[in-house]
Amino acid sequence: MFEKDIYQLIRGLRAHKGAERDYINQALAECRREVRTTDLDAKATALLKLVYLEMFGHDMSWASFNVLEVMSSAKFNHKRVGYLAAVQSFRPDTEVLMLAENLLKKDLGGADKATIALVLTTIPHVVSPAMANSLLADLLTRLGHSSPAIRKKTIVTLYRLALVYPETLRPAWPKIKEILLDEDEDPSVTAAIVNVVCELGWRRPQDFLPLAPRLFELLTAGGNNWMAIKIIKLFSTLTPLEPRLVKKLLPPLTSIIKTTPAMSLLYECVNGIIQGGIMEAVEGTMEGDEVARLCVNKLRAMLVVEGDPNLRFVALLAFAKITSSHADIVAQHSDVILECIDDPDISVRTRALDLVVGMINANNLQQIVERLLKQLRSAGKAPATADATQDRGIPHGIEPLADDDDEDMQKTIRAKETKSAQAPPLPDDYRTSVIERILEMCSRETYAHMNDFEWYIGVLVELVKQCPASTGSGTFGSHHAGVGKEIPSVADAVGDELLNVAVRVKAVRPEAAAAAQSLLLFDQREQMFPAAGSGGQGVLSAAAFIAGEYATLLPSVEAVLASLVHASSAHLPPQTLASYLQAVPKVFTTMTSDQRTTWTSARRTNTTLLIARVIHFLEPLTLHPSLEVQERAVEYLDLMRLASEAASSQPTSEQSDGYAEPPLLLTQAIPSLFTGMELNPVAAAALRKVPLPADLNLDEPINSNLQTLLQQAEDDASDFASGQADEVSRFYNEKPSAVAVTQHQRPAADSLLDPPSSALATRSSSYQHDAETDPLDRAAAKARQRAERRERYKDDPYYIDPDRDGSGTSTPTALHNILRSANGEELDVDAIPVMELKLDAPPEGERKAGGRAPVAKKKAKRRFEIAGDETLEGGGEDEGAKTTANGGGASVAAAVSRAKKSLLEVDSSGLSALSLSDDASGAASGRNTAASHLDVERRRAEEEEMTRAIKEVERLRLEMQRAQERIQPMGVPEEGTVVRRKKKKVKKGEGLEGDVDEGEGGEVAKRRKKKKKRREGEVGETQQTDEVVVGGEGGEAETPANTKRKKKKRQVTFEEEA
């Protein structure tokens, strides 16, 4: 049987169209066999085939030992294949790597130039710190090789050695420097050194300052554009350290800009001037102005040049770098930059968009946004199906296909670059970023540039239609919502913005409410959300909130309510649905709470009908998987049932002749649940300024007897289950026509039927207190209520009575009481915390304070008043808090990036600790780091010891390996694995520790943000004690108090540490 050579493999592949996979499997099996033969030719051929297949994703790590065998062949052709295979297939965990070390040393010391070159190009791919240490000496001798090709490759290889083993530079750098300074050296070697120096330069620029004269010489000598570019890049990192360089550099750079025919060099000159801070350094002088003008004009020319999008792209990159320092110069060219946001190339557009965000002002904002909108509208979305076919990001390997278009393949590739014809629709991520940019531009500095909010609301509604179909949020994973944070979709951002405008800009609230209505209306849904997925639906939750909060401003309340309780709403994502549920009673209230019109039978029918619809909507939701939805549904369902009861039993005007009072539950009680203080925007930093109450002791248990109580409750539960099963069944089977009413507790609705005056005397209903009683009465009533409540909850273990001592005993009927109170709780609307808050402070004062506070910070823009964030006094502290927050964020981010190193990244951070300036010329710069030097020294000593130990172990291992090889060539020694693992573990452990620390910091920072936002009254101003944050709807239960306090406690300890 004949072995295939590489040509036959490839040809065979091309011939087996449609059955490539089988063919490859067969070929792999053959290779496996061939690679084990003793014939080196066959081995090499097999390896080459394996390398070819590896390119298509067929693992060949199993052949690493054979790779080594072929590498060690005496024939260059074999070596070539072996080394190529090593480069392509060796991974950090390849075991035979250590065996390769001696081979590399031997080949490196050989006489054949081609072999040396092979080794030099291979080392960067396989080198490890230990190997670097042992190869170093051999490489250093190659620096003096007679062939420039070897010298330049050696220099680059040494650089890669230094990346894994920084000590390399200690002996290597002086020699490299010598070569660089040698004017008779081959220019290509010099160029290679410049490349290496440029790579090293940004890590330790101070070490390379002494080289400046030589580099300057090379720059002005010209001849090699690639090298000139690198030198300019290097200089741009040096100039900030040595201001005198600027003067020296300016003339050659300007002359290059003016004369060079190479666009890349010209661009890098301009870029170097910008990045090196040369423009700032010479600002104000004649020269400086000239240079600035020259650079910017060149950039402008690059933007307007026809037919070269590359120049546009890089010019925009350069512009982006000067916006922070020379905003005015960039602004002068806003005309051409703005043109680029309509560029056919999306890369260019994205760059332009970055710039444009910084250039907007009140005059051009609308125009820019309109242009972007037009772009979104006209581009059409990528159909979902097209995405699916194009999405090849799945990690299964690419199968080599038999190519059928041979004519194509024979096309000479020197031909002009060609590309496919049709323009694809806008990709979703670009769409998303455009929408984000629009929002960013418009909301900048609390709407500083916004003139027309009505227009803005229109834009927002339009943006909802343009939202790409989202994949992240809007799923039904309600369980995940609590655990992992959902990624907010861009539609959520649009919703937030709409909400923000509605809250901050009173003047356009009607428009905002109308917009919310248009988004919510069911019959318009098709039109509003044309995206196939749930693209724009993230906005619904904000829209529902607006509709609820500003229900009185809605153009058509009935339509909104109908849409809210439409059957299809129940299928919305839980977050949105929860918001819907909150909005439903609010909208309902606006429709039914009218107090002045008489209670006619028509009105009654109408109301009961409405209630029935709401109940119909809520009922199934009480079983919703999302707890938030379930809770709200249960709460409002019972409230609605109460309302239904009240409405049906209230006598109408027909019955009572003349004016009939509508049910108080509808006109007073339910509305009072949702009216209260105006919602105002609160600054994010305000929370941090709330002082901790002095008497807050978080270590003290709230109820020292909690454990016993819970135990007892459990016991009771078992008692209850056995003895009172009938009661349970009665409880659950009670008809939903009305709430379960027990004998001694009349429903509040009943009391409402009585004339108010008599109700007051007998019952504890306090709905009329605010309106009808004087303060004295009120205080008395409050005391009475408290007493009554205490009486009622005497046996309730979950009711925390401030007056009750810790040794409260509970009766066997505790659970019964729990059930009963759960039933009866809503009868006493007064017990709902929201109401309680209102009892304690005069509401009029609060309102005023709430209205007054933002006035001072309101920014007047034409006729729109934009409410600023409310915060507490003390600006300085704010700054501090901000910076600490930012610092924390940055460190977290740093930790993250350190932990998640980019895929292809070659980490050069090891270099930053190593000073190259040991020699006299550069000693000055190293002096001030004496302290850190010690540290470095110590670490180095440790490292050396470690490497020495590893070397020793490896040598031993090698010997053992050799001994073993004689018996069993394929055996992979187990002992070696242990040693290597140990070494790794040490490193990993260190890394982990650091990460964990950082991670904790991040968590705390997050937790801090999560903390509920509150604000406290200030001296002088009577401010409300609790400002509910927009979106964080009221009606919080008291139960989470425990967890909240825990969080606070954690935070306190953190601050002490910090």
Place this chain on the structure above:
Amino acid sequence: MINAVLVFNNNGQPRLTKFYTQLDTAVQQRLLSEIFTLVAARPPSSCNFLPLPPLLAPSSRTASTEHNDAPSLVTYRHYATLYFILISTSTESPLALLDLVQVYVEALDRLFENVCELDLIFNFETLHAVLAEMIVGGVVVETGLEKVVEGVRARGRVAKRPVNESRAGLSQGIWAGR
């Protein structure tokens, strides 16, 4: 520095993969297909710079430092049926990289005389050899066309593609059973 050099054709079939860091084969394939997806969607008038593929996208947006070890630039050039991709960090000049690809292709053209995709399929070893003359360990060592060609030739004869390969599968004649 340059982190990776990739060559693939219009169907995403790889013709050369060279990563200057050791990377798992599966990850290599994934990166390849991600970049192909990006590059295949580009209309002809676009510029030669790609956004970072998802695998390389920075995990956070705070990486605003001027220089970084992380790859930040994906440059590509399209010749006839082949895409040439360079992944690099910010120390490389974008326009200069485009010239570098040009030098690479011109060197191949010199060696093969009117190089076409078929040459590269059958002589992928040469493709690696040329690259090794230009880039070592991610650092550019030579940009001069003459020197690159000279360096490759010094390693041995460059094979031309098998004769009559255009009718692949039919004319196995003289090669069969070798």
